[in-house]
Amino acid sequence: MNKKILIVAAHPDDEILGCGGTVARMVREGYEAYTLILGEGITSRDEVRNRAKRDAEICELRKQIYKATKIIGVKDVFIYDFPDNRFDTVPLLDIVKVVEKVKSEIQPDIIFTHYEHDLNIDHQITYQAVITATRPMVHESVNTIYSFEVLSSTEWKYPQNYSPNVFVDISDTLDLKIRAMTEYTSELCQYPHPRSIEGIKMKAQLRAMEAGFEFAEAFMLIRNLI
Template sequence: MKRILIVAAHPDDEVLGCFGTVARLISEGYEAYTLILGEGITSRADKRNPKLHQEALETLHRNIHEANNSIGIKKVFIENFPDNRFDSVDLLDIIKVITSIKEEIQPQIIFTHYPHDLNIDHQITYQAVLTATRPMSNECVREIYAFEVLSSTEWNYPLSFSPDLYYDITNTLPLKVKAMEHYHGELRDFPHPRSLEGIELVATYWGMRTGISKAEAFKTVRMLR
């Protein structure tokens, strides 16, 4: 059985980035896990103080499990690196967390962030994933794909997302949208990209470009055959 690991910086990145595809792969017999590195929420205050946000963080953790359970993710790993402050943490600490989870579940496939996102945490997550999966002879990860995150990937002008892999998610887009509904605190009203309408429009856009109804797009980082 092939195992997938999603490595996301923040709660809801995993849904926005690849849940249509992962839901499809789970239905085809894959086993999937999610690692969320950042605590979320705390960057929205003037000063980071997780204790003051404790109730909100507990709610967010419930949202994480509800969203991931809804598509059949086998297990979710949640870390607490400071939200939008990954650059204040030693990169090695993030790498060690990814390495530990990777060694525990032995995934063949990783989905993670695009390196040119506007969000600094996304950039560092990508760098940490590459370091944690260096192509040594005993490395279990054979495929790495970078996903887009609405309201980050497309906002880093003039750098643009340049996918080369597309999955047909016509049948699983409703599961992705339903999973995102669990993150009600992260949703915004249309025309904000991080809206339910925005998610559906982007799936339609990638589908239109590839001759199918709905699609999710990825940039291949590494693929060993």
């Protein structure tokens, strides 16, 4: 049986920015990959709430999710609508139960999720929900958890304390990560914003220099049960 990966992300595009190249590589190596996106990911940008406009934008963003995740080889996507940049207004238990529900259905061996001290509050709470939902008890399927970094969130936290200890060579899959990210037309920015094509390449080169690769993604290993 193939090992299974579950990406648990707060917002659309976090899954590509955080681990898109690595997951694409692992799919090529025979893993099954799934994605859970917890938040609708867009309404915090509205100055004035316009339901029709909001619903149309969310619908378009969901189309982008499916296109982007298909490019990196994700088998299925689970999308929820917790409020953008307002996860702290939702009981943590509600988010935990969603993670538990999807986890129970997929039975993943590996989870990729956010870094616990990101600038973005939704990222912080997603991490907390994952750790709560995967307590290492008997019959727990998840034995490995990685935290990823997200451009324009992780590096903007001060003081910076993201210290990766796992580096994955994505020299052969960086192109898929970039192709996937270009599907997020509403999320991609122009350089010198970190969440740009140039920013993605530069980060991959920076992490690669730390590991002796050409292009890399870097993670913090949170748990590994052997």
